[in-house]
Amino acid sequence: MTVEDYQAGQALLIDKPLHWTSFQVVNKLRWEIRQAFNIKKIKVGHAGTLDPLATGLLVLCTGKMTKQIDTFQAQIKEYTGTIVIGSTTPSFDLETEINETFPTSHITESLIKETTKQFIGDIQQYPPVFSAIKKDGKRLYEFARAGEDVEIKPRSVNISEFEITNIDTSNVNKTGAIPVDFRVVCSKGTYIRSLANDFGKALQSGAHLSALRRTKIGDFDVAHALSIETFIKNLPSE
Numbered sequence: 001m002t003v004e005d006y007q008a009g010q011a012l013l014i015d016k017p018l019h020w021t022s023f024q025v026v027n028k029l030r031w032e033i034r035q036a037f038n039i040k041k042i043k044v045g046h047a048g049t050l051d052p053l054a055t056g057l058l059v060l061c062t063g064k065m066t067k068q069i070d071t072f073q074a075q076i077k078e079y080t081g082t083i084v085i086g087s088t089t090p091s092f093d094l095e096t097e098i099n100e101t102f103p104t105s106h107i108t109e110s111l112i113k114e115t116t117k118q119f120i121g122d123i124q125q126y127p128p129v130f131s132a133i134k135k136d137g138k139r140l141y142e143f144a145r146a147g148e149d150v151e152i153k154p155r156s157v158n159i160s161e162f163e164i165t166n167i168d169t170s171n172v173n174k175t176g177a178i179p180v181d182f183r184v185v186c187s188k189g190t191y192i193r194s195l196a197n198d199f200g201k202a203l204q205s206g207a208h209l210s211a212l213r214r215t216k217i218g219d220f221d222v223a224h225a226l227s228i229e230t231f232i233k234n235l236p237s238e
Contacts, residue, residue, distance in 0.1 A: 003037035009065030011047075011072070013225035016058040020228075022049045025058055028228060033062070036235040047072035048188075048217060053093055054081075056214035057222040075218030076160070078185045081211045083196040085112075085178040088206040092128045092193035102206035104176050109167050112180060115202050116162040119195065124154040128193050159195070161185035179210065 001010065016025055023046075030044040047059040047069045056079075061069050086104040090096045129152060166181035184192060193209045200207025215222045226234070 003039060006033055006037070006042055007063040009061065009063040009068075011065055011068075011220070012060040012062065012231065013220055013222070014058045014060055014231060015222055015225040015227050016050050016055055017228065018055050019052050021052050022046050022058060025228065026060060029060060029231065032232050032235060036237065045069050048077070050214055051093070051095075051193075051212070053095060054212040054214065056212075057217055057220060057225055058214075059217055059220055072217060072220075074188050076185060076187065076216075077190070077214060078183065078216035079192050080165070080181070080183045080213050080215055081192060081209060083180045083182060083199060083207050084210045085180060085200055085203060085205055085207045086176045087208060088197065088200065089208045090129070092191075092197045093209040093212075098208070100206060101176065102200070104178050104205055107178060107203055107205060109169075111203065112167060112178075113164050115199065116164060118202055119159050119162050119199065121160075122156055122158050125157050125191060125194050125198070126152050126154050127191050128197075155189055157190040158187040159184060159190065160187075162195075183215075 012029070014025060014029070016022065026044050026046050030042060033042050033044070034040070042062060043064075043066045044060055044062050045066045047061060050056065050058055059072050061072070085107060087098045087101045089098055161184065163183045164180060165183055168179040168181075184190075184195065186192075192212055196207050196209040213222070
């Protein structure tokens with residue numbers, strides 16, 4: 001692609017690596033495009049944040065395409081990942097340490113699959129306190145890390161599909177933990193970490209998210225996404 005292509009507007013599909021923030025990906029690619037074409041600035045933004053501990057599809061828009069970011073953000077998303085039943089963390093994922101364990105001896109494969117039905121359709125969901133949502137001008141995670149209590153209001157989200165793809169019971173007798181692989185199709189604003197936490201409660205136990213990968217945003221598929229390294233390699237060099 002030429003510099004004119006990027007300025008006219010492109011939707012770049014990037015497979016975000018683990019531990020990178022979405023903003024780090026945006027900043028890295030913006031800098032690389034500027035360097036490759038020797039230009040002072042180029043608009044680059046992302047259409048939907050992925051947590052540092054999540055991998056997968058990040059849609060980056062350049063130039064005039066940044067005007068369509070809101071449209072892309074509003075589209076249906078698909079995720080795959082792993083929920084560990086039997087313990088919780090304050091952040092609902094592995095950003096924080098396990099703070100409580102729960103019994104799992106009553107949980108069967110059929111109960112796990114049956115419980116997913118409670119989450120299909122329009123549901124009320126509380127965002128995690130460890131999130132970037134703003135309240136009174138501060139991010140929620142700032143309150144959480146400072147140990148301050150904050151009132152969080154529930155949001156209405158839609159989950160159209162919640163499929164259990166694998167249940168690992170091999171270590172249940174040793175640790176009590178049950179890792180469960182899943183696939184979810186959901187609306188904008190859905191927190192899969194909150195879904196994991198709520199799923200654990202619905203099972204009369206506790207749960208947290210141990211892995212997450214975004215696989216689709218609307219018609220965009222991670223199968224067509226490039227790694228950061230491959231994208232940079234495809235840019236023109238002097």
